[in-house]
Every structure is written in structure tokens, then in C-alpha cells.
Amino acid sequence: MRVLRGRAADIEADRAVTRALCADTAETGRRAVRVWTPHRQVAFGRRDAREPGYDRARETAREHGFAPYERSVGGRAVAYTGSTVAFARVEGLDDVREGLDARYEAMTGDVTRALERLGVAVEAGEPPASFCPGDHSLQAEGKVVGIAQRVQRGAALTAGICVTDDRAALAAVLEDVYAALDVPFDPESVGSVARAAGRTVDPGDVVEAIERALVGAAEARVERIEGR
Secondary structure (H helix, E strand, C coil): CEEEECCCCCHHHHHHHHHHHHHHHHHHCCCEEEEECCCCEEEECHHHHCCCCHHHHHHHHHHCCCEEEECCCCCCCEEECCCCEEEEEEEECCCCCCCHHHHHHHHHHHHHHHHHHCCCCCEECCCCCCCCCCCCEEECCCEEEEEEEEEECCEEEEEEEECCCCHHHHHHHHHHHHHHHCCCCCHHHECCHHHHHCCCCCHHHHHHHHHHHHHCCCCCEEEECCCC
16 A cells, blocks of 8 residues: 655645545555645635635635635635644545445544544534534544545545644634635534643644554555655
């Protein structure tokens, strides 16, 4: 299994790494895992871009020191502080109609076990008015993890976000961004690994725990991304 570590020099280059990972899996069938801390940003979804307050929401993100970025998939805005963890597993795919639920179940189980190793017991679901609400979330004193999936010809990407020790900064920017979009959001709905564990948490420990869980028993071939 390919295991990519690190992040590229900027947001666009970093997102290109994951796109290339999916393209490689689609071509070769090789599975891949990537767990990292993306650059500080607010990633808006297509639904956000259709809202009357979208331009104001982007400016609001900038005012908080977050670069606004529009991703190509649906969902609502998510924020990365620089210590927020992103994770992704890419698998070969023969039929886009098959395996969706199984991939969600596998990812949810792996991330749950990873957080348990860090002393955090999560459960399925999310509080009302959470950021980027969805059916595949994990909570512990607030939403800690959100998981989504995207399929393309030859590859399935199951990916998500994990809030580490940065819930206050994340909640603050998203409160104003969601207000600009006129979308319900409760900043108290944001949880974190640190909040649930009751102690300071090193994001690097979260990266390591989730990567280990996503790789599982597979033999890892580690590749490091040149960036910053």
C-alpha cells in the first residue's frame, strides 16, 4: 500500500497530490493512504457557492486568516487550522455502484479504533447545527470527525477531517462563515480530540494513530511529499 506523508507547498499543490493519488489507483489498482495536516484554509462546497452570501463568506474567512478555497464536491464549508488532520484512503473500483456502505463502515471503524488508542471514545452521529453536516460523523463532546466519499472510474476515495486541539479557532471562523452563508451553525457543536481526552493532544500523534489504523495489516510503502 502506498502511504504518502507530509503536505505540498501550497493549497492547490497539496490538493493536486490527492488527485494524483486517485488517478494512480484508477490506473494501477494500488491502494493508498494519506493522513496529514492541510494548510490553513476554509474549503467551501458547491452548495456554498450558490448561496447569496458566498462572496461575503469568502471575505470573512480571509479576515480570520484562512484562505478561502472552493472544492469540486458538495457539502458545506469545513475549516483547517494547520493542525486539523485530514485523512484519505483510495481503493481500486470495478463498479461505482458497489461497496459504498462497506467503505464507509471500514473507515468509521478504523478511525474509531485510532481515537480509542488516544483515549477518546467516539460514537456515530453529530450534534444539531454541526459544520458540514452529514450521515457519517463521529462525536465526543461535539463533532470530532466527518467522513465523505467520492467515486470515479476505477477508484474510490474515502476521506475525512478530524479536529485535534484546535476547536476554538475552527468554531470561531466557521461561526462567521456560516452566518454569512445564512446556514445554521452552533459553535458549541464543534468537538476535538483534546476536548474529549481532557488533555493537550499533539496533532502528530493523531496523524500517526489514524495512519496506522488505515494501513492496517498491509505492507506500507512510504513516500514523502516535498513541501512545507
